Structure formats: structure tokens, C-alpha cells
Amino acid sequence: MGSAVMTGMTSGIERGGVRVAADIGGTFTDVALIHPDGRIATRKVPSTPADYAGGVVEGIRQILAAEGVPVGAVSEVLHACTVATNAILEGKGAKTGLITTAGFRDVLELRRIRVPRLYDPLYRKPPVLVPRSLRLEVDERLDFAGRVLEPLDEGSVIRAIDRLAAEAVQAVAVCLLHSYANPEHERRIGVLLRERLPDAFVSLSVDVLPEMREYERTSTTVINAYVGPAVRAYLESLVARLAAEGLPERLFMMHSAGGIVDARTVMRRPAQIVECGPAAGVLGARHRGAAAGYRDVISFDMGGTTAKASLIENGALSRTDEYEVGGGISLSSKLSKGGGYALKLPVIDISEVGAGGGSIVWIDKAGALKVGPHSAGAVPGPACYEAGGTAPTVTDANVVLGYLNPRALAGGSVPISAAASRRALGESVAEPLGLSLDEAAHGVHELVTTVMTRAVKSVSTYRGRDPRDFALLAFGGNGGIHAASLARALGITRIVVPPGAGVFSALGLLYAEVETGASVAHPRRLDAAEPHALEAAYETLEEQVLAELGETRQRLVLTRAADLRYAGQAFELTLDLDAGRDLAQAARLFSEAHRRSYGYDLPGNPIEIVTLRVTGRLPRDASAPGHGRAVATPRETRRVYFGRDLGAHDTPVIGRADLGPVPRPGPLVVEEYEGTTLVPPRCTACLDPDGNILIALGAAAAGTARNPAQRSPTHA
Incomplete structure (x- = not known):
């Protein structure tokens, strides 16, 4: 290619x-x-x-x-x-066993008793990653402070290991009650496992997540074991x-x-x-958005199998340690949990749905049009690839609509057949629904837009943010094609399509810094915490980070934080807690953070420390992005269909370099090696000084579009 x-x-x-x-x-x-x-x-x-x-x-x-x-x-x-x-998504992880404290065999089944679809009586949660027959109990018990109430019965451990060996498990997760307060029993089980099952991947909760909350800790440890052999x-x-x-x-x-x-x-x-690929794209979006003058950005990444969204506010990434993967949508919203597998590790807050270029279009038993979550992937691929795929996909719909080149993709290196797209979509969608080919294809386009709004709302509306206050930064192989429809559905008026948008997650990797973190449970009231004990705990975490990165203190930037909550609350807020900050100041800052997040605080209510955290980062030089060298495309005109309201238009097909600083009215199709950008009617597009395509919709396109060289004070 x-x-x-x-x-x-x-x-x-x-x-x-x-x-x-x-x-x-x-x-x-x-x-x-x-x-x-x-x-x-x-x-x-x-x-x-x-x-x-x-x-x-x-x-x-x-x-x-x-x-x-x-x-x-x-x-x-x-x-x-x-x-x-x-x-995880395909259910193709390792055959995994779980060893846990007697009485806690069914923690994975009980979860958090949340039902994400209240009005769907037929809804079924995804199956647990470890079946009940492979979840085995051992005799031992610690209290919340790590004191031994019942010593570890090694005989019960050996019996459990022998049973797992007989079942030919490939991985074993170990999660004992309150082991975060005293790791001795888990460590001993780890030794016995490695002696008796030397080829198995062993995952101990004290290594993966030494924090409170049995379900989240068990689920995260199981995920670590389940994906371990494959990774x-x-x-x-x-x-x-x-x-x-x-x-x-x-x-x-x-x-x-x-x-x-x-x-x-x-x-x-x-x-x-688990979410490393999408994280790279969001990292690149933060840098590109800031360089373009937008510090409030919604990143929109649409590839071949999924669409992802994340919120960047005032130039800062949104991070969380409460995440669910699987269940149709991967996200961290407290309002929508219960449908996936809990992953309590630091992640960039990304919402993900099964909607990509390769998502298969189908009709359910009730005659309703559906898109995804199943994907044709790279093999056999969309029907237009003529590589064995016969089911229509979103890519095939885009070919029929004229959004994609009808002859080849990726600079001509991937030949495609528009006739195969028309045949697949006609036989499977248009004919059964009694629609024209254009109507069927545009119906697919609108439906996938609706699916993707779930991802954007999960990181904006569900967080109390209005998406209209943000610019949409679109990337991924299909991000530029669907950005305008998605923005219009959400009332967003500004779209940024960066250079190299189709390979943007790979480019985002080049921005990344060497970084890791460590955490430990430290439950106690803030006003009763002893400064020297906090200092000792933080120093231990810092040593773990230094050892993992193989670096010295002089080269790393070490950041301390703590998870705090009001006494009696079930969830925490993470707060920076630098070495020189006294505990009284921490109490005030927590109350302020609580008021920002929930609209109120509780003066006089005791505050608790739950978890201590340390992050170590090896800074890189941060040079400002320069100008992109866009490539011109031979001019041609192609019939493009934009729906019943806007109809079909003979649309110029241009390259990024054909755009300039003066806004140009749509419709336009901007074709590049990495991907395609669609500029519908009633929109304008121009090129900013950094080579980004700026698309303005609605009122912005009608005359309020600013010169891209000018930076809005609300975004700069």
C-alpha cells in the first residue's frame, strides 16, 4: 500500500x-x-x-x-x-478458574444488582467469565483490618488446585476477602498455584487491584486472568x-x-x-484540538468495528477507575452500568459502541433494520471487498450513497466493487423493506448515527455536559464520513478532522509518555490519619512505581492522589494530595470537588480516606505541531445521496490540499490515503493553519464561521 x-x-x-x-x-x-x-x-x-x-x-x-x-x-x-x-467481547479468553474465600463464590453473579435496560423484560446480562463449576472456595478469613480470623487451610487450597488442574484451566484468578489489608493468604495460594500449575497464568488481586470492594476487585482480577494467556x-x-x-x-x-x-x-x-487503542486516539485528540484552538473537545473515533467517544474539557483528559467493558456498550457512566464486566483500573473515560464500517446490516424477526454489533472485520470484510463477505455493512451503504470511492480505498491499494455493495444491500435490506437502494443505504447511515449518539451522550449529556458547547474532533477510518451526521444530531456546530485522521490512534501513540501507577487501600477517617503513616504508604507506592519503570526519582514526575468520600457514602472522588498539602486543606478541597460534582457538600460531615494512589511519569519534550503537508486529489464529480430532505447532488471530490483558509460550501467529498471526509450541503469546510479540516454546520456555516487563523477566546 x-x-x-x-x-x-x-x-x-x-x-x-x-x-x-x-x-x-x-x-x-x-x-x-x-x-x-x-x-x-x-x-x-x-x-x-x-x-x-x-x-x-x-x-x-x-x-x-x-x-x-x-x-x-x-x-x-x-x-x-x-x-x-x-x-472479552468475543468470549474467546482463556478457560479461567477462580479461588476465593468460602461464602463468596457467587460475587461475579451478584454483581451490583443493576439492570441497564429497565423496560426490556427479555434482557439477559452477559455470562460471567468464570462458570460456577470453576469458582472454588477455600477456608480462610480476614477481617476488614487484615487480622486473621481463620488461618488459611492449605488442604482446601490444594484440593481446589487439583480440581482446576483436572479441568485443564489455562488461567487462575485469586481474590480473597479483605486481602488488600493483608496479602499473606493470597501470596501463599500464589506459591502453591505456581508449584502445582506451572503453565497456568496466575492473577492475584493483591497484584492487580489491592483496593476495597469485593465485586470490582474480583471482576478486575478475573479479567486480568481471562485475557492473560492471549495477551x-x-x-x-x-x-x-x-x-x-x-x-x-x-x-x-x-x-x-x-x-x-x-x-x-x-x-x-x-x-x-483493555482500552489502550482508543486511549491513544484521545491522547492525540487533546494535542490536536489544543493546537487548533479548541480546549473543549469531544473526540469521535469510528473505525471498522466500533465507534468511541471521549470528553476533553479545558484541555484535560477525562479519567476514571470505574469502567465496564462488554454488554453492547463499554462505558463508565453510573447511570448506565450493569450490562458489562467491571474493570476498576485507571482508564481514559471512553464510551464505545459496536458501530463501525464493518458492522453488519441486518433485519430482525420483527422486520426492523439493525446495524451491528457483529462485524465483518478484516476477514471476510464488507461485501465490496469481494473477499468472501456477502452480508451488507455500513461501508457498503457508504459506497452505495457515493460517500466512498466506488473503485478503491486507501489510495487505490484496496480495490472494491460498488456493484457488490449494491447487490448485498439490495437483496438483504432494500428489497425486503420495499425501499429504493438510496433510501435503504441512507437508512443505514441514519441508524448508525443514532447508535453512535449513545456513545457521545454517555460522556457528555450523562455527565451534565452539553455537547453543543464542544467541538467534535473526528478521526478513524470512518470518522470523517459520519461526523457531520453525528454533529447535526447532537446540535454540535464545529467539526475538526485532523491530518492523518484515518491512522490517528497510531499517531496518538507518538504523543504518549512513559507512565504507570500504583494504589493501596488505606481506609480511615481523614481527621484521624497520621501524617507519618501517610508518608510511609506513599513512599512505598513510589518505590513500586520506580521499580516497575526502572527509573530514578530524578527523571520521573511523581504525583500523589487519594480517593476520599464522606462517611457513609458508597463512592469516592479522587483528589490530588501532594506531599506538602496538609490534611485540613485536603478536607476543604474535597468539599469543593464534591460540590462541583454533585451540586452540594456536607459541612461538618466526617471525610474518609479510601485509597492512596501514586502516578509516575517520564516527561517527553512537547514540541508544538507544525503544518501538515496535504496531498491534492485529481478533481472529479460523483453522485452523492444525502437523504430525502437534501436529495442527490453531483458532488466535487477533492483532496485536503484543495481546501484553503476561506470556507467553501458543501457538498464536498474530501478523499485522502487514510480516509474520507464528507461535507454535506448546508455546511462549509476550510483548512486551518495546522492542516486540520474545519467543518461548520447550521448557523455557523450560514455566516458566523470564523477565520480558522483566529482563535476563539472561549476555546483558546
């Missing part, structure tokens, strides 16, 4: 070396390369589901050859993947393949909180990469 080249986005490059980043998507694997002078090249190759490492290595090989870069010049390889996520096998294969190519053996992985860590750390705690 061809590659695209641009300049800018030079955050933190290692001078004297080339850095390479690769991100696996459901359909394509995206690769980005940054030269020491800041030039960036991109590459798209088909993903290889049978062995994702093959696509990564092939993409790196191709981009190095295209750029004339010798393998020895590469100083760093960064990576984000969907291996952990797919294992470990994949990363071992990838590291070996990279070494065989002569590339650096040290591989850096993006984790879900937006930092990067050594792949060896990920092999021990694979749950931390």
Missing part, C-alpha cells in the same frame, strides 16, 4: 532516532513513523486476525522501505492493540518477530490511562490494556 507523509506532531521524539507506532484495528493495522526532524509518514495494511503480529511487522517493514529508513535507525517501537478487548502469547510472538527483523526488542505498549509501559509489565497485568 502507499503511504502518506506530513509534518508536525513532534511531541517528545527521541533525537537521533526514528520512532515507529502501530495500532491494530478491526479491519486495518495502522502504522506511523516519525523522523528526527519531525516528519511523519503513515501506512495502512490489512489486519491479520489469525496472527495480529504478522500485520504489525508487515506494516513496519513496508513503511521503513517506503521511507528509506534502515532498521538500525529505529530507536523505539510503540504499540496499541485490541487483543485484550476482543478476547502474553501475542506479545511474546510480536517481540520475537520484531527482534528477528532487527528492530528494538524493548516494545512499549499504550495502557488504558493514556501512558506507555514496557510490554513485559503488560504481560503481568494485561487488564491495563
Whole structure:
């Protein structure tokens, strides 16, 4: 495949070396390369589901050859993947057993007694990751302070291990009651497991999540075990393949909180990469949005299998440690929980739905049109690929509508058949519903927009934020095609489509800093906390972070935080708690944070410490992005259908470089190597000084569109 080249986005490059980043998507694997002078090249190759490492290595090989870069010049390889996520969503993780305290066998079943669909009497929650027959109890008991009420009965442990061995489990999670306060019993079980099941992946809650709350701790530990063998096998294969190519053996992985860590750390705690690919895109969106003059941004990432959204407010990422993965939508909203698997690890707050270019279009038994969550993926792919896929997909609908090139994608390197798209959509949708082909295709387009509004509302409306106050920064292979429809549905008037939008998650990796964190339960009242005990606990966490990153205190930025709550509350707020901040000041700051979050505080009510946290970050140089070098496209005109209200238009097909600083009215189709951007009628588009496409909708397009060189004071 061809590659695209641009300049800018030079955050933190290692001078004297080339850095390479690769991100696996459901359909394509995206690769980005940054030269020491800041030039960036991109590459798209088909993903290889049978062995994702093959696509990564092939993409790196191709981009190095295209750029004339010798393998020895590469100083760093960064990576984000969907291996952990797919294992959960597809139910293809390891056969996993759970060892827990007697009486707590069914914690995974009980969950939090939430039903996300109150008016759906047929709703069924997704099955637990460990069936009841593999959830085994052992005799032991600790109290909340870690005092031993009943010693560990090693005989019961050995019986449980032998039963798991007989069941040929591949992974074992261990989560004992109150082990966060005293890890001794869990550590001993870990020793016995490694002696008697040496080939199993062992996950101890004291290593994964030494914090309160039995369900969240058990679920997170089980997820870590469930995805562990698949992630470990994949990363071992990838590291070996990279070494065989002569590339650096040290591989850096993006984790879900937006930092990067050594792949060896990920092999021990694979749950931390469940949302690593989307996190890279949000990281890039924050940098690109700020450079374009927008500090309040909703990132919108639509790829081949899913659509993701995240909120960036006043230039800051939204992070959470309360997340659910699976269940049709992955999110952290307290209003919509109960449908997935709890993952209580730091993540960028991203909402994800099963709606992408490869999402399959189908009609249910009641005759209603449906999109996803099943995807044609890279293999066999949409019908237009003519690679074995016969079911119509969102991509096929976009081909029929004229939004996508009817001959080839990715700069001509992926031939497609418009006739195959028309045939698949006609036979499966238009004819059964008695619609014209245009109406059926546009119905798919509108339906997938409706599905994606769930993701955006989950990070905006459900958080008390009005999406109309934000710009929509769209990326991913299909983000530019669907951004205008999504923005119109939400009342958003500004869209930003950055250079390299189709490979933006790979580009986002180049912004990432080496970062990791550690936490420990520390339950006590704030006014009774002893400063020297807090200091000792924080120093222990800092030593863990230093050991994990293999760095010195002088090179790292260490940040302290604590989870606080009013006595009697069930949930906490995380508050910065620096070394020099006294506890009285912490109480005042917590009350202020509580008032901002919930609209009230409780003066005089006791405040409790629940968890202590430390984050270690290795800063990179943060150079400002430069200008993108956009590529012009030979001019042509294509029939494009925009729905019943707007009809069909003979629409110019242009390249990014054909846009200028003066807003140009739609309709337009902007085609590039990495992706396509659609500018419907009643919208305008222009190019800002940093090479971003700015699309204005509604009143903004009618005459209030500002010069892109001018930065709005509300966003600057």
C-alpha cells in the first residue's frame, strides 16, 4: 500500500532516532513513523486476525522501505492493540478458574444488582467469565483490618488446585476477602498455584487491584486472568518477530490511562490494556484540538468495528477507575452500568459502541433494520471487498450513497466493487423493506448515527455536559464520513478532522509518555490519619512505581492522589494530595470537588480516606505541531445521496490540499490515503493553519464561521 507523509506532531521524539507506532484495528493495522526532524509518514495494511503480529511487522517493514529508513535507525517501537478487548467481547479468553474465600463464590453473579435496560423484560446480562463449576472456595478469613480470623487451610487450597488442574484451566484468578489489608493468604495460594500449575497464568488481586470492594476487585482480577494467556502469547510472538527483523526488542505498549509501559509489565497485568487503542486516539485528540484552538473537545473515533467517544474539557483528559467493558456498550457512566464486566483500573473515560464500517446490516424477526454489533472485520470484510463477505455493512451503504470511492480505498491499494455493495444491500435490506437502494443505504447511515449518539451522550449529556458547547474532533477510518451526521444530531456546530485522521490512534501513540501507577487501600477517617503513616504508604507506592519503570526519582514526575468520600457514602472522588498539602486543606478541597460534582457538600460531615494512589511519569519534550503537508486529489464529480430532505447532488471530490483558509460550501467529498471526509450541503469546510479540516454546520456555516487563523477566546 502507499503511504502518506506530513509534518508536525513532534511531541517528545527521541533525537537521533526514528520512532515507529502501530495500532491494530478491526479491519486495518495502522502504522506511523516519525523522523528526527519531525516528519511523519503513515501506512495502512490489512489486519491479520489469525496472527495480529504478522500485520504489525508487515506494516513496519513496508513503511521503513517506503521511507528509506534502515532498521538500525529505529530507536523505539510503540504499540496499541485490541487483543485484550476482543478476547472479552468475543468470549474467546482463556478457560479461567477462580479461588476465593468460602461464602463468596457467587460475587461475579451478584454483581451490583443493576439492570441497564429497565423496560426490556427479555434482557439477559452477559455470562460471567468464570462458570460456577470453576469458582472454588477455600477456608480462610480476614477481617476488614487484615487480622486473621481463620488461618488459611492449605488442604482446601490444594484440593481446589487439583480440581482446576483436572479441568485443564489455562488461567487462575485469586481474590480473597479483605486481602488488600493483608496479602499473606493470597501470596501463599500464589506459591502453591505456581508449584502445582506451572503453565497456568496466575492473577492475584493483591497484584492487580489491592483496593476495597469485593465485586470490582474480583471482576478486575478475573479479567486480568481471562485475557492473560492471549495477551502474553501475542506479545511474546510480536517481540520475537520484531527482534528477528532487527528492530528494538524493548516494545512499549499504550495502557488504558493514556501512558506507555514496557510490554513485559503488560504481560503481568494485561487488564491495563483493555482500552489502550482508543486511549491513544484521545491522547492525540487533546494535542490536536489544543493546537487548533479548541480546549473543549469531544473526540469521535469510528473505525471498522466500533465507534468511541471521549470528553476533553479545558484541555484535560477525562479519567476514571470505574469502567465496564462488554454488554453492547463499554462505558463508565453510573447511570448506565450493569450490562458489562467491571474493570476498576485507571482508564481514559471512553464510551464505545459496536458501530463501525464493518458492522453488519441486518433485519430482525420483527422486520426492523439493525446495524451491528457483529462485524465483518478484516476477514471476510464488507461485501465490496469481494473477499468472501456477502452480508451488507455500513461501508457498503457508504459506497452505495457515493460517500466512498466506488473503485478503491486507501489510495487505490484496496480495490472494491460498488456493484457488490449494491447487490448485498439490495437483496438483504432494500428489497425486503420495499425501499429504493438510496433510501435503504441512507437508512443505514441514519441508524448508525443514532447508535453512535449513545456513545457521545454517555460522556457528555450523562455527565451534565452539553455537547453543543464542544467541538467534535473526528478521526478513524470512518470518522470523517459520519461526523457531520453525528454533529447535526447532537446540535454540535464545529467539526475538526485532523491530518492523518484515518491512522490517528497510531499517531496518538507518538504523543504518549512513559507512565504507570500504583494504589493501596488505606481506609480511615481523614481527621484521624497520621501524617507519618501517610508518608510511609506513599513512599512505598513510589518505590513500586520506580521499580516497575526502572527509573530514578530524578527523571520521573511523581504525583500523589487519594480517593476520599464522606462517611457513609458508597463512592469516592479522587483528589490530588501532594506531599506538602496538609490534611485540613485536603478536607476543604474535597468539599469543593464534591460540590462541583454533585451540586452540594456536607459541612461538618466526617471525610474518609479510601485509597492512596501514586502516578509516575517520564516527561517527553512537547514540541508544538507544525503544518501538515496535504496531498491534492485529481478533481472529479460523483453522485452523492444525502437523504430525502437534501436529495442527490453531483458532488466535487477533492483532496485536503484543495481546501484553503476561506470556507467553501458543501457538498464536498474530501478523499485522502487514510480516509474520507464528507461535507454535506448546508455546511462549509476550510483548512486551518495546522492542516486540520474545519467543518461548520447550521448557523455557523450560514455566516458566523470564523477565520480558522483566529482563535476563539472561549476555546483558546
